[in-house]
Amino acid sequence: MSREDYEAVIGLEVHAELSTKTKIFCNCSTKFGGAPNTQVCPVCMGMPGALPVLNEKVVEYAVKAGLATNCTISKDSKNDRKNYYYPDTPRAYQISQFDKPLCEHGYIEIDTKNGKKKIKILRIHIEDDAGKLNHDDFSGDSLVDLNRAGVPLIEIVSEPDIASSEEADAYLKKLKSVLEYIEVSDCKMEEGSYRADVNVSVHKKGTPLGTRTECKNMSSFRSISREIEYEIERQIDLLEAGERVKQQTLRWDDVSGKTFAMRSKEEAQDYRYFPEPDLAAIKLSDEYIQKIKESLPELPESRKERYLGEYNMTEKEVGIITASKYLSDLFESASEICGNRKSVSNWIISDISRILNEKEMDAKDIPFTAEQLAHMVQIIDKGTISSSIGKKVLEEMFENPREPEEIVKEKGWAQISDEGEIRKVVSEILEANPQSVADFKAGKDRALGFLVGQAMKATKGKANPQLLNKLFVEEMNKMS
Ligand code: ADP
Ligand code: ZN
Ligand code: MG
16 A cells, blocks of 8 residues: 555544624624723623623624525524533633534535536534633743634534645635625634634545544644644554554644644544533524525625626636635726726736735735725826836835825826927937847847846836837847
């Protein structure tokens, strides 16, 4: 047997914080980043006798998420107590859903190297988030902050249908994009509002599934991919050495790039689930579900289809733009304002995507407006600046967003379109590059590109490129 005989099996449990204004069982604010314990009340602090009241918006958002992921919505569901003690959970139980989740049996479709693949969703249920422990390295104290306690979560549990780190990555990105489109979660990974428990096992093809390990609360796409790849190799090594994989909860260490065992896996019965006696069952009518269905906005797939049908765009362009609601909204608004869809799409696909990548920034944190992007395209179209200056303007818009005209004026980046001035540059460049002139005369068109490039360099990208081209050809044709 060799390593190629093994298959990896991955299942993901995604926790997304819902963007309701108030918590799931009380009226406290869900706003992120407040001073510790300023957004709390007896209910979310777990005081004895305080009674929870279910926030209707939470149900609505969860149903939305279920419908957007092709789930069946249960008209008859309930909350359950999941009992465990941890200092960030003073009530000593979480209110979750056990055997009757709100949504079941859905799927989302991902693109893989072998084409489209459906990843099945087992269930989506609602539950409350725990508080947070802040460990103070200086004093050695651990301080409890309950602002997050009671923030509503949906947990989206996939079937073990995922076969590689690439597929897991595509699934997580697609799911995030769907949740962003329907505006039920801001999915800010850096704030922990979109995080995943990653389950990995390996088995030989055609044999029963292997034992899984689980790494909880991961909130970086890159770490998740690395963890999966590491676990697959580690588990195959164990099996090849005749050992067993232990069912464990693991911790991923980003620095060493390894997983470490935290504890042996807990089972459902360890939690002594029972129906939450302080809350009524959740009964939904067909009309209610239908109304939410009708309120769903356009989802990424259908936007993709629409762009492909209506605009002359490639599958790849459309894929990049529609993957993010924010990019796709930016694209639509900016195109509408400046009337140059092709150019807006190019800027998004090339430079904006590149900068987002470099800054590890999420599209929704783009600091400039659609108007500002549209205006930049317009001043390029008008010839006020060249597109290479446009790149610099864009960088500036990321750093300190303001009107592109203002940036150009301030920096003295306006394009030189004065013929006399450009002719002077052209003469200088021609004089300095006799070999290129000879090449051009000998029919090597590439020489012209080189000369234009030199002139651009000399003018720091400010010369009007069309004019440069024209004058170079003119001048060289005059030369014998
Ligand atoms: P728990 O909360 O105990 O982890 P859940 O049923 O909520 O259990 O979630 C189990 C997750 O593990 C699901 O996403 C499921 O797809 C995945 N899973 C189940 N069996 C395997 C397996 N053999 N290998 C990898 N993932 C698995
Ligand atoms: Zn509260
Ligand atoms: Mg789990």
